[in-house]
Amino acid sequence: MPLRANFIFIILLFFGMALSGLIYLSTNVRSCSQELIEQVFATSVAKPNTLESQRSLKTSPGFQYKQPSLLAGRADVVSLSPWLAPIIWEGTFNPTLIDSIYKQHNITIATTVFALGKYTRFLKDFLESAEEHYFVGFGVHYYLFTDQPEAVPEVKMGKNHRLTVRKVPSLDRWQDISMGRMEILEKLIADELMHEANYIFCLDVDTKFYGRWGSETLGNLVGVIHPWLFDYPRESFTYERRPESKAFIPVGEGDYYYTAAAFGGTLEEIHRLTKTCREQLNADHENSIEAIWHEESHLNKYFLYNKPTKLLSPEYLWRDINISAGQIKIIRFSHVAKNNAEVRPNA
């Protein structure tokens, strides 16, 4: 009798185990397939982020534009970097042609700008001039970070352009505001933008648009040549020269000197850039060192070893106070003159 009972018990135990195994397996298989569906879904959502290099450059039959020449063109400036990234100058592209190509892709360009403290005074001109010249006819979503949302002016947005205002805490040092942008941008991209926009540009607010800034600027990783140092030898670039800083670039290295007042690219590329710069800025902070030109020094280090795929000439960031240069046929975007001692929270 006890033997028989044991036998029945073992049989029951075996069936029980087999049954719970089956239940476990089926739920797991279900959760796997769910995960897979989510993954497929995520990839299809990620589609807008198609890399620039994978974007087709289709045009329609019958579309008329000026014949491109292999022999005549800008001879006073270089329009190709040694790693074959185009350098964008007036006269190197056909705006109508390039717009017609990019318009087929239903593109949205996230555009970030920060206005803390007294810098809110620059917003009106920045936004109004952007609405006149910046990606007209394309989707633009401005993300404006400020400590005073109430000071943001009403500016009428063009078709498919919109503005989102985000409140951020004020800071006591202008350097911290400027450098802090990297971390905020890194988070914004990771948390929200990856599947909402195709490209991003990050711009200074003490600026104004005077001419077209359009689809010719789109690329995977886009750097803008600083307006002051474009004709200087690399030894005179204001790179960080102290080896203790993560932004250190030794004399003898360097391509161009890039501005931190404008940079952009795809969300993936700019996420990598802002994350790296934020990490390097933090490492410097922990070692009690601040690079000579703050995040601009770190950006220059990044661009030296992660070459931009497109470069914008200083037409895309001039300075209102700069004397003119023969090579600059058009000023598209420019730093306005400002009294640093008066607008900044610290000298």
Ligand SMILES: CC(=O)N[C@H]1[C@@H](OP(=O)(O)OP(=O)(O)OC[C@H]2O[C@@H](n3ccc(=O)[nH]c3=O)[C@H](O)[C@@H]2O)O[C@H](CO)[C@H](O)[C@@H]1O
């Ligand atoms: C032409 C150029 O290369 N400009 C860079 C340069 O000086 P800038 O003199 O152009 O720096 P800046 O005073 O414009 O500060 C950079 C940006 O931080 C924001 N801001 C700053 C202070 C403040 O009180 N409130 C506020 O909102 C604002 O968006 C401003 O445009 O060096 C800075 C860091 O060294 C940045 O790299 C700038 O991009």
Ligand SMILES: [Mn+2]
């Ligand atoms: Mn500035």
